[in-house]
Amino acid sequence: MREFIPPAARFIDLPAPFTMRRGGKLAGARIAYETVGRLTPERDNAVLILTGLSPDAHAASHPADTDPGWWEAMVGPGKPVDTDRWYVICLKSLGSCKGSTGPASPDPATGEPYGPDFPDLSMEDIADAAAHTVRALGVDRPACVIGTSMGGMSSLSLLARHPRLARAHINICGAASALPFSIAIRSLQREAIRCDPHWNEGRYDQADYPQRGMFTARKLGMMTYRSALEWDGRFGRARIASEDHGDGNGHRDQARCALDPAAGDPFGHEFQVEDYLERHARRFARRFDPNSYLYLSRCMDRFDLGESCGGTTDEALARIRLEKALVIGVETDILFPLRQQRQIADGLAAGGTDVTFLAMDSPEGHDAFLIDTARFGVPVAKFLTTL
Structure with missing residues (x-):
């Protein structure tokens, strides 16, 4: 169990104690962030990006870290979120394992990782930590808050809990509450982790993971991030070639061969789509803390903007005060x-916000904003030029 901190991440300390909405307090907590671009003397050109569950604060390459970021095609000089004009702040959510304090972080009281002793996490906690971070950076009112996926949830909570914090908002594939299907999927994900005997009630380590x-x-997760249309077009019924199980040097991957029908498992991986999911899972697993996954996933399930603010979800959205908003979803x-x-x-329009709504016909499903940047880039760039 360890944190996976981007090399160029910087940190803002949260107030001590930081009181959590559902009970519990944090001491010595911090939020990881990165910035790209330059802040104007008037401090009026900041764009705040709140991420989904798994990305870190490294949205785009910059001199301190030249590796491509998770939104490299969208953020940078001359790109849709143009850092020649905008000062981009990307921060990682409280509760994560990517530098911001979460279950994998050391508890100051013991020196050991919090693990399952981390306080119950809410979207409101993530929002309050983000608001403190922005203000601590000397930005009283960002020009725009951009939230993607889970970041769309935390953005709405941020804007509702901290009135007039931003002038504008871009919400991409976000939600004001969790739906039963999404809750069911995330419940199964948590069950898979908790049923692994190595989880050990959250008391695992890197050697026993x-x-x-x-x-x-x-x-x-990957099955729901994409669409059936993309799975059909990308893989069809193509099968795995036997050489696909090698490492390129004539050596067989024993872990994957154990799932190969030719290696004696009649129910092992046979289709390319199965192999694709396996490879993605292998790249992800050791780079994300399981307890953080549980906490953030449960936090998303419990989020309901109306319940948080009092009243219905539509009423809560209408009470958010913005000049303009761009809301993008994928069919x-x-x-x-x-x-x-x-x-x-x-809901935002009912409260007087000038809203542009776009329904993208991209085949990539929920992850389209990460992949289909040719479609997403144009409206995002156009919207930002109007601010």
Whole structure:
């Protein structure tokens, strides 16, 4: 169990104690962030990006870290979020394992990772930590808050809990509450992790890590991040060639061969789509803390903007005060379906916000904003030029 901190991450300390909405307090907590671009003397050109569950604060390459970021095609000089004009702040959510304080972080009282002793996490806690971070950076009112996926949830909580914090908002594949299907999927992901005997009630370490549980959780996630249309077009019924199980140097991957029908397992991986999910799971599992996955996943399930603010979800959205908003959804998204983005747009408009709503027909599903940047880049760039 360890944190996975981007090399160029910087940190803002949260107030001590930091009181959590559902009970419990944190001492010595911090938020990891990175910035790209230059802040104007007037401090009026900041754009805050709140991420989904798994990305870190490294949204784009910059001199301190030249590796491509998770949104490299969208953020940078001359790109849709143009850092020649905008000062981009990307921060990682409280509760994660990517530098911000979470279950993998050391508890100051013991020196050991919090693990399952980390306080109950809410979207409101993530929002409050983000608000403190922005203000600590000397930005009283960002020009725009951009939230993607889970970041769309935390953005709405931020804007509702901290009135007039930003002038504008871009919500991409976000939601104002969790739907039963999404809750069910995330419940199965958590169950897969918790049923792995190596999870050990959250008291694992890197040597004794719930790898198979994390593999299954990630595969379930990947299945919902994309659409059936993309799976059909990309893989069809193509099968795995026997040489695909090698490492390129004539050596067989024993772990994967154990799943190969030719190696004696009649129910092992046979189709390319199975192999794709396995490879993605292997790349992800050891780079994300299982307890953080559990906490953030449960936090998403419990989020309901109306419940948080009092009243209905539509009423809570209408009380958010913004000058302008761009809300984008994807017609093939099954995890955060299009009706949720339409609800956000309608609710913000009811409160007087000038809203642009776009329904993308991208085949990539929920992850389209990470992949189909040719479609997403144009409206994002156009919207930002109007601020």
